[in-house]
Amino acid sequence: MGDNILEVEALKAYYQMSYFGVNREVRAVDGITMNVKRREVYGIAGESSSGKTSFIKVLAAAIRPPLRVIAGSATYDFGGKPTDVTVATPAEIDAIRWRHLSYIMQGSMSTLNPVRRIGRIFEDFAARPLGLSGSAFRQRVVEHLGHLKLPPSVLNAYPHELSGGMRQRVTIGLATVGKPDFIIADEPTTALDVVVQKDVLSLIKNLQTEMGSSIVFVTHDMSVHANIADRIGIIYAGRLVEEAPTRALFTAPKHPYSAHLVASLPRIGDTTQRPALEGRPPSLAAPPAGCRFHPRCPLAIDKCKTEAPPLLAVGPDHRSACWRAADVEPLVPGHGRVGVTA
Numbered sequence: 001m002g003d004n005i006l007e008v009e010a011l012k013a014y015y016q017m018s019y020f021g022v023n024r025e026v027r028a029v030d031g032i033t034m035n036v037k038r039r040e041v042y043g044i045a046g047e048s049s050s051g052k053t054s055f056i057k058v059l060a061a062a063i064r065p066p067l068r069v070i071a072g073s074a075t076y077d078f079g080g081k082p083t084d085v086t087v088a089t090p091a092e093i094d095a096i097r098w099r100h101l102s103y104i105m106q107g108s109m110s111t112l113n114p115v116r117r118i119g120r121i122f123e124d125f126a127a128r129p130l131g132l133s134g135s136a137f138r139q140r141v142v143e144h145l146g147h148l149k150l151p152p153s154v155l156n157a158y159p160h161e162l163s164g165g166m167r168q169r170v171t172i173g174l175a176t177v178g179k180p181d182f183i184i185a186d187e188p189t190t191a192l193d194v195v196v197q198k199d200v201l202s203l204i205k206n207l208q209t210e211m212g213s214s215i216v217f218v219t220h221d222m223s224v225h226a227n228i229a230d231r232i233g234i235i236y237a238g239r240l241v242e243e244a245p246t247r248a249l250f251t252a253p254k255h256p257y258s259a260h261l262v263a264s265l266p267r268i269g270d271t272t273q274r275p276a277l278e279g280r281p282p283s284l285a286a287p288p289a290g291c292r293f294h295p296r297c298p299l300a301i302d303k304c305k306t307e308a309p310p311l312l313a314v315g316p317d318h319r320s321a322c323w324r325a326a327d328v329e330p331l332v333p334g335h336g337r338v339g340v341t342a
């Protein structure tokens with residue numbers, strides 16, 4: 001796998017349900033191929049219900065019915081024998097969890113056990129995988145909390161006694177205390193106010209630089225991507241429709257949907273009228289034929305209604321799944337200049 005720590009190949013994961021004998025299938029992840037490099041921060045964007053969380057649940061080996069992997073693979077290389085988490089046994093997953101692979105779930109701030117002190121929560125999750133106990137374990141945790149600007153006293157606190165920002169740092173601390181090679185985070189800053197959000201983002205970035213980890217994180221907030229992602233993948237209706245280095249995605253998007261996402265970013269002093277994206281995202285139980293974006297796409301031609309465009313190279317490290325990629329222009333020229341987002 002060389003430079004790649006994760007290789008995802010033609011991955012399909014569907015929710016398969018049966019109500020009163022009627023089968024229903026939601027094609028939440030429908031043929032995604034992508035890689036993550038060592039030490040890379042890879043951001044995943046897309047609107048609500050596009051399949052982002054389902055995708056990273058598979059990456060995090062948190063696949064529970066009714067979600068099932070239908071095809072493809074997601075293989076990590078942590079140095080030993082590569083692990084394909086779509087077929088790994090529980091024992092193989094246990095061997096990589098926390099030390100190599102950790103997952104900050106959506107809404108994890110509120111999932112900290114309310115009746116356990118923070119110190120006990122750290123023991124529950126991290127003591128065994130780290131192979132430490134007693135004072136050695138406590139020392140490791142206190143040191144790590146220091147990196148997160150949290151005093152040792154938080155270990156005696158109950159979750160409700162901490163502010164939202166502190167709770168989020170605690171969950172990041174839990175996910176990173178084992179210095180994992182790969183961190184997966186679902187909307188890690190969405191519930192926080194902007195000032196705390198900035199703080200938490202720079203903490204994640206500093207930890208990542210220090211530990212040399214790779215990160216895959218999901219957020220619908222494009223300004224967060226602009227701030228910390230090296231590369232961004234845009235998901236629409238269960239498919240990866242564009243992937244590019246952050247600067248290229250913001251300055252020269254090559255899919256009409258990404259162009260809309262970039263143009264939706266606010267900028268101080270910018271009063272330009274933004275063209276609205278008409279329509280709603282399709283149902284993943286019955287997605288449209290051809291390109292799934294075609295019913296909402298201003299550039300759609302007949303071919304888009306019948307043939308799904310493959311994800312093809314359109315520049316260095318840049319892929320787009322659009323028959324008209326060559327005709328896509330930024331919607332508000334100069335708008336997506338990275339580093340000047342509000």
Ligand SMILES: Nc1ncnc2c1ncn2[C@@H]1O[C@H](COP(=O)(O)OP(=O)(O)OP(=O)(O)O)[C@@H](O)[C@H]1O
Nearest residue numbers: 015026028047048049050051052053054055066284
């Ligand atoms: N447990 C479940 N059972 C059945 N369908 C589900 C389940 N969880 C999610 N889905 C469906 O799968 C599709 C993708 O959902 P997913 O949560 O992955 O999207 P998302 O892009 O992460 O959205 P959000 O940003 O709102 O979290 C949606 O149609 C959703 O309704």
